[in-house]
Amino acid sequence: MDRAKKPAAIPVSPIQPTPQVSISDDNSRVTANLPTGQQLQVLLYGATVISWKSANGKENLFLSSKAHLDGSKPVRGGIPLVFPVFGPPSSDHPTGRLPQHGFARNSRWEYLGKSSSESSTLPNSKGDASVKLDFGLSNSMLSDSKWDYEFNLTYSVTLSQDSLETSLAVRNTGTSNYEFQVLFHTYLAVDSITETTVSGLEKAAFKDKVQGGKEVEPAGKPISIGSETDRIYTAAPEQAIKILEKGKDRYELTRDMLSDVVVWNPWLEKAKGMADFGPEDGHKKMVCVEAGSVSAWNTLDAGDTWEGGQRIKAL
Numbered sequence: 001m002d003r004a005k006k007p008a009a010i011p012v013s014p015i016q017p018t019p020q021v022s023i024s025d026d027n028s029r030v031t032a033n034l035p036t037g038q039q040l041q042v043l044l045y046g047a048t049v050i051s052w053k054s055a056n057g058k059e060n061l062f063l064s065s066k067a068h069l070d071g072s073k074p075v076r077g078g079i080p081l082v083f084p085v086f087g088p089p090s091s092d093h094p095t096g097r098l099p100q101h102g103f104a105r106n107s108r109w110e111y112l113g114k115s116s117s118e119s120s121t122l123p124n125s126k127g128d129a130s131v132k133l134d135f136g137l138s139n140s141m142l143s144d145s146k147w148d149y150e151f152n153l154t155y156s157v158t159l160s161q162d163s164l165e166t167s168l169a170v171r172n173t174g175t176s177n178y179e180f181q182v183l184f185h186t187y188l189a190v191d192s193i194t195e196t197t198v199s200g201l202e203k204a205a206f207k208d209k210v211q212g213g214k215e216v217e218p219a220g221k222p223i224s225i226g227s228e229t230d231r232i233y234t235a236a237p238e239q240a241i242k243i244l245e246k247g248k249d250r251y252e253l254t255r256d257m258l259s260d261v262v263v264w265n266p267w268l269e270k271a272k273g274m275a276d277f278g279p280e281d282g283h284k285k286m287v288c289v290e291a292g293s294v295s296a297w298n299t300l301d302a303g304d305t306w307e308g309g310q311r312i313k314a315l
């Protein structure tokens with residue numbers, strides 16, 4: 001039938017490139033690509049971020065060449081998520097039966113989905129698109145929980161043009177309160193550890209695990225690493241922490257609700273003792289700067305939710 005008044009064609013605006021998210025065939029990892037070239041890979045095992053590349057292809061996270069990515073062991077590198085206990089648990093605490101650094105990093109998480117933003121509407125603009133991937137873990141997903149509490153964890157990883165954000169929401173879905181610790185165990189990639197410094201912690205006291213947990217006064221100068229380093233900066237100042245290479249800014253870390261920062265490099269001998277650490281001189285290519293809440297316990301009441309996170313800018 002010929003219609004006198006045909007509906008006018010709806011004007012088509014130019015198609016904006018959008019972030020692309022794909023799940024591997026074996027359902028083991030999620031990959032996100034921004035139209036501007038940045039890339040992120042997250043293993044469902046541990047919801048471990050194993051790769052974060054800038055637009056120029058430069059990898060920002062150290063991943064051991066011997067890391068197990070098959071779910072047989074926590075990943076050595078990337079960003080393992082530490083929850084609900086940092087370090088070896090003490091036997092007189094409800095986390096006492098858990099492995100070192102808890103169960104989040106060695107449990108398989110569920111991929112909950114993505115949300116993306118494409119805010120630029122300029123024709124031919126690549127926009128300032130970002131993508132957020134959400135992952136979930138709850139007590140009902142653990143076959144053999146050695147922690148007697150009910151929880152719902154939502155872990156969000158957001159890739160933007162110049163940064164990566166990781167944030168965790170812990171909801172107590174049970175009827176009793178409990179204590180937990182949390183930490184993003186970020187292995188940052190560096191070109192050369194001896195030319196790397198960490199600034200922003202000059203005024204913070206720290207617990208030196210290399211010296212048996214000795215409390216050390218603020219050093220008053222940026223951190224240089226030339227031997228095994230394992231420090232917990234407690235109540236680190238809120239200001240951004242910068243990681244510099246040859247005196248030039250390389251990463252900037254900001255934190256939300258995470259009062260502590262761990263700085264770790266195993267150096268040669270300790271690294272040799274770790275079966276999953278490689279290559280042999282890999283300690284020269286990494287520094288762990290770990291934002292967390294680990295020097296005390298966070299108490300979470302029944303029905304309540306705790307949220308905290310970090311943002312790392314690659315500069």
Ligand SMILES: O=P(O)(O)OC[C@H]1O[C@H](O)[C@H](O)[C@@H](O)[C@@H]1O
Pocket residue numbers: 074100101209230231262263264288290
């Ligand atoms: O070997 P992992 O269990 O992964 O722990 C690796 C490291 O994690 C943290 O940085 C701790 O401060 C270190 O004492 C520990 O050696």
